[in-house]
Amino acid sequence: MLRSLLPLALFVLLIGFLAAGLNLNPREVPSPLVGRPAPQFLLKQLHEIDKTLGPADLKGKVWVLNVWASWCVSCRAEHPILNAWSSDKNLFLIGLNYKDAQNDALQWLRRLGNPYTYSVVDRDGRVGLDWGVYGVPESFVIDKKGIIRYKHIGPITMEDLNSILKPLLAELEGESA
Amino acid sequence: MKRVLTVVFFCMLWSFAAAKVEVVEFSDPEDSKRYKTLIKELRCMVCQNQNIASSNADLAKDLRQQVYQRIANGETNEQIVAFMVARYGDFVLYKPPLNAKTSLLWLGPFVLLIVAVSVMIILIRKRKIQTTSDIDDEEIDRVRRLLDNNK
Numbered sequence: 001m002l003r004s005l006l007p008l009a010l011f012v013l014l015i016g017f018l019a020a021g022l023n024l025n026p027r028e029v030p031s032p033l034v035g036r037p038a039p040q041f042l043l044k045q046l047h048e049i050d051k052t053l054g055p056a057d058l059k060g061k062v063w064v065l066n067v068w069a070s071w072c073v074s075c076r077a078e079h080p081i082l083n084a085w086s087s088d089k090n091l092f093l094i095g096l097n098y099k100d101a102q103n104d105a106l107q108w109l110r111r112l113g114n115p116y117t118y119s120v121v122d123r124d125g126r127v128g129l130d131w132g133v134y135g136v137p138e139s140f141v142i143d144k145k146g147i148i149r150y151k152h153i154g155p156i157t158m159e160d161l162n163s164i165l166k167p168l169l170a171e172l173e174g175e176s177a
Numbered sequence: 178m179k180r181v182l183t184v185v186f187f188c189m190l191w192s193f194a195a196a197k198v199e200v201v202e203f204s205d206p207e208d209s210k211r212y213k214t215l216i217k218e219l220r221c222m223v224c225q226n227q228n229i230a231s232s233n234a235d236l237a238k239d240l241r242q243q244v245y246q247r248i249a250n251g252e253t254n255e256q257i258v259a260f261m262v263a264r265y266g267d268f269v270l271y272k273p274p275l276n277a278k279t280s281l282l283w284l285g286p287f288v289l290l291i292v293a294v295s296v297m298i299i300l301i302r303k304r305k306i307q308t309t310s311d312i313d314d315e316e317i318d319r320v321r322r323l324l325d326n327n328k
Contacts, residue, residue, distance in 0.1 A: 026225060027225075029222065029265070029266060029268045030266060031265075031266060032262065032263060032264070032265070032266040032267075033264070099235070125235075125236075125239055129239060129240075129243070129264065130264065131264070132264040132265050132266070134222035134223055134236055134265065135222075135223060
């Protein structure tokens with residue numbers, strides 16, 4: 001009896017492994033940067049090119065870096081959610097405009113709304129490389145000490161926002177600088 | 178028909194040429210060899226199942242450029258690989274290092290082999306015991322007596 005059930009048990013186990021594997025998203029590669037200090041940069045701002053901004057200016061704040069581009073299709077899907085999120089008074093959302101043309105980026109924000117507290121320009125993608133960006137959109141949550149605490153790959157959905165990002169930001173706000 | 182095939186053939190040649198990566202030049206042939214090995218061993222994070230040598234993705238191009246510049250600046254292979262791993266994690270390597278996280282990947286096949294061989298040995302031993310115990314001494318005596326009676 002036990003003998004004849006063994007192949008069935010092995011089969012069910014195999015199916016279990018395969019099912020788990022199918023439900024994983026191969027695009028979500030864990031970033032080695034989570035738990036590490038945010039890579040430094042000093043980039044020109046999109047709206048005022050004579051001004052710069054970098055993580056050093058944001059020390060002591062909980063902030064979110066959202067990597068986006070006007071040529072990125074998923075960014076368009078994400079944009080209304082960022083717009084809705086930007087009504088939160090405490091939110092410090094920095095847009096990293098990645099490998100984009102300045103005019104296209106400005107036009108995009110004019111037309112679809114600007115959810116960003118500040119926007120910075122990464123024209124050649126050099127900063128994106130330091131942050132391990134391999135697909136847009138990507139979002140990073142940085143705590144008051146300047147440590148990357150979370151990375152979201154792909155467009156943020158309303159569910160991600162309410163179940164992961166908002167609670168995380170509230171928790172990080174409570175931490176001391 | 179032959180002419181059509183010839184045209185198709187040349188079209189294919191063209192697409193191969195278009196897929197080729199940009200030409201880089203090193204003064205030292207040793208560096209050129211290092212460049213070729215490194216871009217073969219680094220994964221393209223966008224296309225995932227291609228290395229950066231064979232990918233046309235924009236990011237792969239950037240990474241090839243990084244590898245080229247770093248070799249030209251005199252960095253060692255280890256330094257370049259460390260630069261990539263710090264940003265993209267072990268996943269960027271086609272040859273993952275042996276550490277606590279990847280131990281299952283490296284040792285799993287050997288564990289499975291040991292399990293399979295042990296099961297095989299157990300099954301073979303069991304079968305041996307069965308064949309020897311099928312006929313006991315008493316039966317052998319009976320067979321002998323029967324054979325003797327026929328003489």
